Amino acid sequence: MLITTTDPQPKLNSVKPGMITLSDLKAGESARVISLNGGRGFVSRMAALGFTPGAEVTVIQNSGWGPIIASVRDTRVALGRHEGQRTIVRTGTA
Amino acid sequence: MSSCHPTQVKHTHSMISDRQTTIALAGQPNMGKSTLFNLLTGLNQHVGNWPGKTVEYREGVCHYQGHDYLLVDLPGTYSLTANSPEEVIAREFILHEQPDLVIAVVSAANLERSLYLVSELVCLPVPLIIALNMMDVAEGEGIRLEPEVLETALGVPVVAMVASRAIGARALLEKVEECLSGGCSSTPSRPEIRQDHREVLEEVTAQIQGYVPTPYPTDWIAMKLLEGDAEVSAMMRGVLPPQNLSALEAQLESHDDAMLAIASGRYDWIGRMMRAAVTHPRLGQISITDRLDRWATHPRLGLIVLAGILGLVFWLTFTLGAPVQEWLDTHIVSWLSGLAAAVLSGAPAWLNGLVIDGVIGGVGAILTFLPIMVIFFLAFGLLEDVGYMARAAFVMDNFMHMMGLHGKSFLPLFLGFGCNVPAVMGTRVIDSTPGRLLTILITPFVPCAARMGVVAFLAPAFFGPQAVLASWGLILLSLAVLVISGVALNLVLFKGEQSAFIMEMPLYHLPNARTIGLLVWHRALSFIKKAGTIILVFSVAVWALSYFPNGDLHTSFLARFGKLFEPVGAWMGMDWQLTVALLTSFLAKENAIATLGVMFSSNADAGLAQTIASLYSPATGLAFLTVSILFIPCAATVAVIRQETGSWRWTLLNIGLMLAVSIVAGILVYHLAVGLGL
Numbered sequence: 001m002l003i004t005t006t007d008p009q010p011k012l013n014s015v016k017p018g019m020i021t022l023s024d025l026k027a028g029e030s031a032r033v034i035s036l037n038g039g040r041g042f043v044s045r046m047a048a049l050g051f052t053p054g055a056e057v058t059v060i061q062n063s064g065w066g067p068i069i070a071s072v073r074d075t076r077v078a079l080g081r082h083e084g085q086r087t088i089v090r091t092g093t094a
Numbered sequence: 095m096s097s098c099h100p101t102q103v104k105h106t107h108s109m110i111s112d113r114q115t116t117i118a119l120a121g122q123p124n125m126g127k128s129t130l131f132n133l134l135t136g137l138n139q140h141v142g143n144w145p146g147k148t149v150e151y152r153e154g155v156c157h158y159q160g161h162d163y164l165l166v167d168l169p170g171t172y173s174l175t176a177n178s179p180e181e182v183i184a185r186e187f188i189l190h191e192q193p194d195l196v197i198a199v200v201s202a203a204n205l206e207r208s209l210y211l212v213s214e215l216v217c218l219p220v221p222l223i224i225a226l227n228m229m230d231v232a233e234g235e236g237i238r239l240e241p242e243v244l245e246t247a248l249g250v251p252v253v254a255m256v257a258s259r260a261i262g263a264r265a266l267l268e269k270v271e272e273c274l275s276g277g278c279s280s281t282p283s284r285p286e287i288r289q290d291h292r293e294v295l296e297e298v299t300a301q302i303q304g305y306v307p308t309p310y311p312t313d314w315i316a317m318k319l320l321e322g323d324a325e326v327s328a329m330m331r332g333v334l335p336p337q338n339l340s341a342l343e344a345q346l347e348s349h350d351d352a353m354l355a356i357a358s359g360r361y362d363w364i365g366r367m368m369r370a371a372v373t374h375p376r377l378g379q380i381s382i383t384d385r386l387d388r389w390a391t392h393p394r395l396g397l398i399v400l401a402g403i404l405g406l407v408f409w410l411t412f413t414l415g416a417p418v419q420e421w422l423d424t425h426i427v428s429w430l431s432g433l434a435a436a437v438l439s440g441a442p443a444w445l446n447g448l449v450i451d452g453v454i455g456g457v458g459a460i461l462t463f464l465p466i467m468v469i470f471f472l473a474f475g476l477l478e479d480v481g482y483m484a485r486a487a488f489v490m491d492n493f494m495h496m497m498g499l500h501g502k503s504f505l506p507l508f509l510g511f512g513c514n515v516p517a518v519m520g521t522r523v524i525d526s527t528p529g530r531l532l533t534i535l536i537t538p539f540v541p542c543a544a545r546m547g548v549v550a551f552l553a554p555a556f557f558g559p560q561a562v563l564a565s566w567g568l569i570l571l572s573l574a575v576l577v578i579s580g581v582a583l584n585l586v587l588f589k590g591e592q593s594a595f596i597m598e599m600p601l602y603h604l605p606n607a608r609t610i611g612l613l614v615w616h617r618a619l620s621f622i623k624k625a626g627t628i629i630l631v632f633s634v635a636v637w638a639l640s641y642f643p644n645g646d647l648h649t650s651f652l653a654r655f656g657k658l659f660e661p662v663g664a665w666m667g668m669d670w671q672l673t674v675a676l677l678t679s680f681l682a683k684e685n686a687i688a689t690l691g692v693m694f695s696s697n698a699d700a701g702l703a704q705t706i707a708s709l710y711s712p713a714t715g716l717a718f719l720t721v722s723i724l725f726i727p728c729a730a731t732v733a734v735i736r737q738e739t740g741s742w743r744w745t746l747l748n749i750g751l752m753l754a755v756s757i758v759a760g761i762l763v764y765h766l767a768v769g770l771g772l
Contacts, residue, residue, distance in 0.1 A: 038594075040322040040353060041177050045596055047357030048173035050207050054358070060384075063393040066492040067501065067595060073206040073361075074376055076383070078488045080500055080595030 020091065023068060023084030025059040031089035032056055033072075038086045049077055051087060114164045115274060116191065117156075120184060121199030122211050123170040124481075124600040126227045130199055130257040131167045132608050134267075141616050144183050148522060148738050158267045166193065174214040175318070176325040178525055188218050189309050195273055197266070199225045202232035202239060202254070203601065206361075206368055213360040216250065216282035217314055223269055224252040230259070231603060236377030244371035249282045258606045285363030287317070288355040294345055295320060301342040305333050320352040383481075383601045390482065391599075396489035403482070407473040408511070411543070412550075415466035422465065427458035447641050448634065455688060456633025460626045463513075463684065464618065466543045470512030471617045475610040481600040491595055497580030498588060499524075500595035503533040507576075510540030514731040515625050516617050518738055526593035532583055534735060535748050538727035539576035541569055544683035545723050551687055555703035556715035564716065571763075572723050575755060583751075625682075625730035632681040632729050640692065647692060652678070666721065666760040667714035667768075676721055682728050713767035720763040724756035 019034055033055045036043045050073035051057070060076060061069040068084045070077055079087070121127035132139075135154025144151045152167040168187060169180035176182050188196060198215050200208035205226075215222055226241055245252040253269050255262030272278045287295050299316040306312045307329070318326040319342070327346075331339060346352075389395050434449050477483050483505055491501035502524050510517035517537045524530040541549075549568055553561040639652040647653060656674030663673035671693045679686040687702070694705050707715065726749045727735065736745045 036354065040324075040350075042594055042596075043353050044173065044175045044321065044357075045177055045594070047353055048175070048210055049596065049598065050210070050361070052358045052361050053354055055361070061387070061391055066393060067488055069387075069391060069488070069599060074204055075207045076599035076601075078484065078491075078501070078595065078597045078599050080491065083594050083596055 018090065018092075019088055021085045022057060022059065022070060022079070022087040022089050023062065023081055025062060025089070025091070027059055027062050029091065030056055030058040031091040034088045034090050036087055038083075042083070042086065046083075046087065050075055051077075057087075057089060114162065116164045116166060116193040116195075117270065118166045118168050118187060118191075118193040118196045119199065120168045120188075120196050120211065120215060121170060121225075122172050122208050124598060125170070125199045125201045125204070125208055126257045127167065127170055127199040129606055129609050130197075130225060130227065130255070131165060132612050133257055133260055133263055135165055137612075139612070139616075141620070147179050147183060148519075148740070149179050149183055150522070156267075158271070161271070163270070166191075171211065173210060174218075175321050176323045182325055185218070188215075188220050192309070193220065195223060195270060196220050197223050197225050197270070199227050199257075201228040202226050203228045203235055203237060205232075205237075205239065205372065206364055209364045209367060210360060212248070212250075213285045213363055216248075216284050217311070217317070219309075219311060221273055221280050222250045222282065223266070223273060224248065224250055225257070225262075225266055226252050226254045227257050229254050229261075230256045231601065235381065236374065237372065238374035239372045241371070244367060247283065247367045247370040250280055251278050258604075258609075283363070285360045287320075287352075287359045288362070291320070291349065291352055291355040291359075294349050294352065297345050298342060301338045301345070302330060302334065305330070305335075305338065307333060317356060319346060320349065321356055322346070322350065322353055381601070386602055387485065387599075390485040391488050393489070393492075396485065400486050400489055403477065403486075404508070407470065407477075410473060411466055411470045411512070412546075415469045415543075418465035419462045423458065423462045426461060427454065430454050430457070443645060444641060447637060447645075451641075451692070452634040452637035453630065455637065456630040460622060460629055460682075463544060463547075463682075464622070466547075467513055467621055468614060468618050470543065471516075471614045472610065474509055474512065475613040475617075476605050478613070479605045479610050481602045484597060484599045487597060488599065497532065497536070497577065498584035499529055499533060499580070500593060502595070502597060503529060506533055506537060507540050510537050510542060512543055513621060513625075514538050514540065514542050514727060515621060515734050518731060518734045519620075521738065524593075528588045529593045531739060531744065532580065532588055534738060535583055535744070535751070536576050536580045538731055538735075538748065538752060539572055539579060539724065541572045541723050542683065544728070547684050548679075548686050548722050549719055552703055552706065552715065552719060555707035556710075556712050556719075564719075568719055568723050571720065571759070575724060575759065579751065579755065628730045628733055629682050633685075636678050636681050636685070636689075640689075662757060666717040666757075666764040667711065668718060672710070672714070672718050676718070676725060679722060680726060680729055682730070683722070683725075686722055711768075712772040713764055716767050716772065717760045717764035721756045721760040724752060724759055726752045726756070 022031070025031060033051050033053055035053060036046050036051060055072055057070050057072045059068060059070050065081070067078050067080050070079060070084070119127055119131055131152065131154065134156040139152060139154040142151050143149065149169055154165050154167070156163045156165050166187065168184040171178070171181045171184050174181055174185040187193070196215060198212050200212060212224065224244075226244065232239065241252045241254040251269050251273065253262055253266045255266060257263070269278065273280070295316055298319055299313055302315060302319070303312060306315050315326055315330065319330060330342070334342065390399055431450050431454050434454060435446065438446050438449060477486070486508065487501035487504050490504035494500055494503050503521070505523055506517045506520035509520045514537055517540065518534055521530050521533045521537065524533055546569070549565050553565050557564045636652070639655070640647050640650045642651060652674055653670065656670040656677060659673050659677070660670040663669065671690070674693065675686045675689040678689040690706060691702055694702065710718070732745060732749065735748055736742060739745060
């Protein structure tokens with residue numbers, strides 16, 4: 001069976017390339033998921049919601065403290081600050 | 095190599111089988127699964143618990159063209175990995191009960207994510223139909239897709255629907271009939287694990303080949319082992335020979351990141367479906383959800399919005415509920431008592447007491463609280479259905495962290511203002527066991543409608559113009575106690591354990607009257623059944639204690655019991671009558687008033703509050719109300735705490751905690767009030 005593993009070309013972003021966490025992104029900024037740091041339960045729940053390596057995420061709300069809202073695969077997901085910090089992302093060109 | 099079960103899906107069904115045709119409804123949360131279930135079954139529903147689990151079970155009968163289908167609503171889950179009891183229930187039902195058909199509800203407005211569950215379902219040996227719901231929402235978002243193309247790509251029948259407006263129900267049922275009579279082809283395309291993990295999947299499959307118990311498909315088990323699924327791992331540990339087991343464990347250990355490879359494979363599969371079926375993706379427009387969320391999820395404004403909504407809900411509940419409550423009390427309950435008195439005029443006094451004070455008194459307590467409960471449930475159900483409650487949880491997350499909880503715990507606590515009984519059951523939304531347990535323990539500190547009723551009844555007589563201030567003070571006090579208890583319990587019992595806050599924020603949508611109506615109906619019904627039975631039994635028991643041995647309350651068992659505890663009451667300026675009133679509030683919180691009514695032989699409600707206020711000082715009154723609002727949970731709440739925690743130890747701990755807290759608070763408030771000259 002044919003399987004396509006190529007990701008669509010990532011969008012250019014004003015932020016310089018580098019790996020940061022989802023909680024570090026400001027509202028309106030986008031990035032791609034690199035990995036999830038956490039136990040199996042955490043990884044499995046996040047992956048089911050669409051946070052898999054390569055997926056594009058956009059932070060919708062981040063006030064600098066408390067939970068954040070991120071949009072992944074057309075779904076809005078509220079994440080605790082810790083959960084955001086355990087989601088490693090890369091901005092700009094991969 | 096296919097990573098999923100390769101065998102031909104069974105698709106035959108005999109209409110003359112003695113077993114009822116069973117259809118399971120699967121879907122992720124917020125896909126309109128309940129709406130579809132309600133649409134297909136109407137009021138032919140049975141709600142209960144899955145055997146041995148605290149997860150709601152719903153089944154219903156759907157009549158269509160002379161056929162009766164048994165519809166089982168599986169719990170809403172994002173995946174079929176054993177992250178929660180819900181997921182285990184959903185997959186065990188499909189594998190063990192082998193329904194004749196599974197209808198997977200997906201949302202056209204959220205297709206990518208909602209196909210994730212489908213990517214798991216196509217790997218199970220069961221015929222599948224996709225109900226492509228929320229076509230209208232998708233259209234509103236500018237998404238256009240072709241159901242026929244999706245059907246071809248998936249290899250599974252797809253029916254486009256708008257369940258909230260009953261569009262597509264007939265087409266769905268026609269498709270169901272067609273599939274059940276073997277008339278539709280289902281050769282699902284199946285996802286594969288990401289390239290870099292294919293080898294290890296094959297190795298794992300080789301280790302377990304021949305050892306997998308029925309009815310589990312071997313490659314499904316292999317996949318779940320790689321995912322790190324706790325349930326499947328435990329099961330296989332029990333059946334594999336030691337040699338295979340150690341080899342398997344070594345393989346799994348070196349690939350503990352396989353979950354992401356599997357999930358990526360599933361999303362690759364989904365991506366192919368999307369590319370085929372979606373002709374226009376979502377427009378980049380600012381949606382209503384974005385606009386509303388600017389307010390509703392703002393870290394500060396969001397709290398103001400929440401406070402406003404809460405205030406409105408309470409105001410509505412009590413302004414609309416109180417007159418109905420009074421009407422029921424004066425017309426129905428008094429009429430019943432009068433009727434019973436007339437019928438029993440020749441009967442012995444104890445029988446009169448049993449029927450009028452015991453049975454009708456108990457029924458009255460349930461009946462008069464129903465309007466308040468229904469209005470509150472209606473408001474809560476509406477907020478839930480439009481999608482606001484997720485926002486409330488979001489803005490409360492920071493605050494809840496003080497107690498080691500997260501935003502989701504706020505939802506049952508809010509429900510607790512109506513009644514603690516559904517609130518304790520509502521803690522099921524919390525995904526971690528310690529978090530859920532802690533939320534249950536603090537839920538009874540939320541002043542329910544009944545307790546606020548007691549305060550509203552007595553406060554004006556004791557405090558006159560300051561009554562509003564005193565009432566608010568008491569409510570804030572109980573909330574402060576709730577937070578302090580939460581913080582303390584978290585530190586002592588749960589060692590500050592924090593659980594992950596991951597919650598979908600559904601799009602706002604127009605409320606569906608049927609969904610809310612049925613939600614309120616089931617909540618009210620379960621209140622009547624659960625609380626009702628317990629209140630009735632206790633009402634009769636309390637009456638017996640207050641009547642025997644010689645028909646006089648002042649020398650009854652209840653009075654002796656109250657006198658036993660009088661020394662404790664005395665620390666708060668209370669005598670045995672007030673102590674007895676508190677004890678009987680265990681039956682149902684508003685019973686404190688009824689007991690005082692019997693004690694001061696004044697059934698005319700208007701005079702009772704004044705009578706009591708003239709007998710006791712405001713300090714005693716305040717202490718009495720303080721203890722009332724913090725006192726041990728009512729009998730019905732105790733019963734559900736036992737049911738939901740599954741443990742008498744936690745239940746007794748909860749009772750002990752509230753008893754201690756209420757007495758300490760009562761003493762402090764009394765002495766403070768005396769010191770202030772009240």
